[in-house]
Amino acid sequence: MNIVIAGGGVAGVTAAETARKTNPKADITVFSAERDLLYFRPRLPEIVSGKLPLEKIFAHPAGWYQEQRLEMRLGENLVEVCPDTRVVRGSMGSRLVYDRLLVATGADSSTPPPVDYKLPGVFTLRRLQDAQSLYYEASRCRAAVLMGAGLLAMEIGAALGAMGLTVHVLERAGRILPRQTTPASSAKLNKHLTDQGLVFHLNSSLKAAAGHERLSAVELSDGTRIDAQILVVAAGVTPNLTLANAMKLKVDRGIVADEYLETSTPGVYAAGDCAQTADGFGGLWTIGRAEGLVAGHNVACEPAERKKYVAVPPSSTLKVAGLDLVAAGNIDPDDKLTGAVFEDEKAYRKVVVDDDGLVVGYTNLGTTRGNRELAGALGRKRLPPDVLRDLSATLDFDFARVQNIAG
Ligand SMILES: Cc1cc2nc3c(=O)[nH]c(=O)nc-3n(C[C@H](O)[C@H](O)[C@H](O)COP(=O)(O)OP(=O)(O)OC[C@H]3O[C@@H](n4cnc5c(N)ncnc54)[C@H](O)[C@@H]3O)c2cc1C
Known part of the structure; x- marks a missing residue:
């Protein structure tokens, strides 16, 4: 054959x-x-x-x-x-x-307008060669602009920040990671990344990428001009x-x-x-x-x-130093469903269930506790009211209780 x-x-x-x-x-x-x-x-x-x-x-x-x-x-x-x-x-x-x-x-990588993707200094990140070129350029530059504030953009931003660049992040939406976070977890994440030196421009979009032989600045739709030698477009695939x-x-x-x-x-x-x-x-x-x-x-x-394909629930992890974020399934970004939310200064956890208590999504920010058990419960286990109550009450919830529920 x-x-x-x-x-x-x-x-x-x-x-x-x-x-x-x-x-x-x-x-x-x-x-x-x-x-x-x-x-x-x-x-x-x-x-x-x-x-x-x-x-x-x-x-x-x-x-x-x-x-x-x-x-x-x-x-x-x-x-x-x-x-x-x-x-x-x-x-x-x-x-x-x-x-x-x-x-x-x-x-x-998607390449939306109005950017001239042939202008030296303008990048997308999909291939190994893109990453190597970006590393080379970043080691000679001072400031970068990221178009998009999704998971990939955050990881590139953290990488460029670690190389000593000032990193500006443009996001059309009113918060970062709009698809992986709720307003509360997004605010936490925003603070953490701002502390690491990222500069966020929310509700803002790029009007033009300027430069003759190479990129020298970007202009935002509100007229703001940012001097930058690198523009990375991370606008999906x-x-x-x-x-x-x-x-x-x-x-x-x-x-x-x-x-x-x-x-x-x-x-x-x-x-x-x-x-x-x-x-x-x-x-x-x-x-x-x-x-x-x-x-x-x-x-x-x-x-x-032949075998049938059984869908794997979508799950995203943010791999940025000092911060754990996992978002899987439907995390109910607009807070329309029920479930359990726990929040303190460092961590945010949300477990979303449907009307029958079936786990349909979860997000964990600033903690990895329960990632494994919640992944096993997603789409399979129903959480009783006492478990939901205690999940909301303490970060130290005993996840063996979720583990022990039959799927
Ligand atoms: C920077 C980055 C970070 C990511 N982080 C995560 C993450 O944390 N978690 C996660 O789950 N996913 C992540 N992803 C997404 C993940 O990498 C992709 O979903 C995955 O690589 C897709 O695999 P694939 O084999 O379908 O396609 P690809 O990896 O795109 O491979 C397809 C290959 O086919 C080649 N090709 C195209 N057309 C032809 C042709 N006609 N003939 C021959 N070859 C062809 C392409 O050049 C490419 O090499 C990330 C992606 C990027 C770029």
Whole structure:
């Protein structure tokens, strides 16, 4: 059996590894537009700050790919697929026939206007090369502006701040991390990051990025001008659908995939940031990996042995020194549901339940207590009123009580 995978990110490589386990005899070829072997994309901010040695970012040593007998076509885009003949063509001239194909082309950073992304000093952060260039530039600059105040922006901001730059953060919304925080936890986070030197400009947007040969300043919509040599745009991601569109796969926000992660074309599967399942669009490492495990099995097995994908609840973690933030499921950012809230000077915890007491989301800021037990309860366990009451009463709540509830 010939299995071809487009994309060497976590979804593609996890799928390749799984396909090898399912089908030891298959020929497995992975096309990867990037020249680097799989690396931990979530750790790129540590490359920006210079804190992570380059070799530590790679998921596997080069020899691992040989042991797995994976044919890696690094730096080669899969540019053409003919579903009728099942012939694929790579940008460097490879030509192969596949039995099953996995599209795991991931996503790219969104590049909203009005920024000129070719102007030196303007960055997005998606690839290892972006992180290395940003590190190099940051070590020669004094001030940076971040467009967006989501998780990624906060991590880049902390990394640039640690390098001694003054970091201005622009956010259209009235608070930082609007999707991962409630107003109360956002205020706490804002204070912590302000103390670390980040300067927030809320309810504000970028009007222009100015500079002749390179960026020298940015202008905000209210007329404020900030002198800065670096602008990092962290405004979300856009699924990479170039190949899917060329193949005429059904796409919505991402490539539409069924419960087996098969696309509208039989024998062609999708996983990771480019895929959209009935549960929505992933955009997370954990989801790309979970989808890669299922898609990798399904591309390699007999049709009757295919597995269904069971959705992984979205969970985000802010990896900034001195601060723990986990937000998972529906954290009810507008405080419309019920549950338990605990807050003191250092920590904020919110557990959200539906009308039946089922845990539908939680957030923990400034504490890691209960992360494991709450992750296990999400979507599975119902919390009785006395547990909700005590969760609201003390940070030192005994989480064995949640652990012991049957799921
Ligand atoms: C800085 C940063 C921090 C993050 N932090 C977190 C975090 O804390 N937690 C979390 O869960 N997630 C995090 N994420 C998101 C997470 O990294 C992604 O969800 C995950 O990497 C997606 O994996 P993927 O394999 O679907 O796609 P990708 O990682 O995007 O890989 C797809 C690969 O396919 C290549 N490709 C595209 N088209 C083709 C083609 N036609 N032929 C061949 N190759 C092609 C792309 O170049 C890319 O190398 C972070 C992302 C970034 C950038």
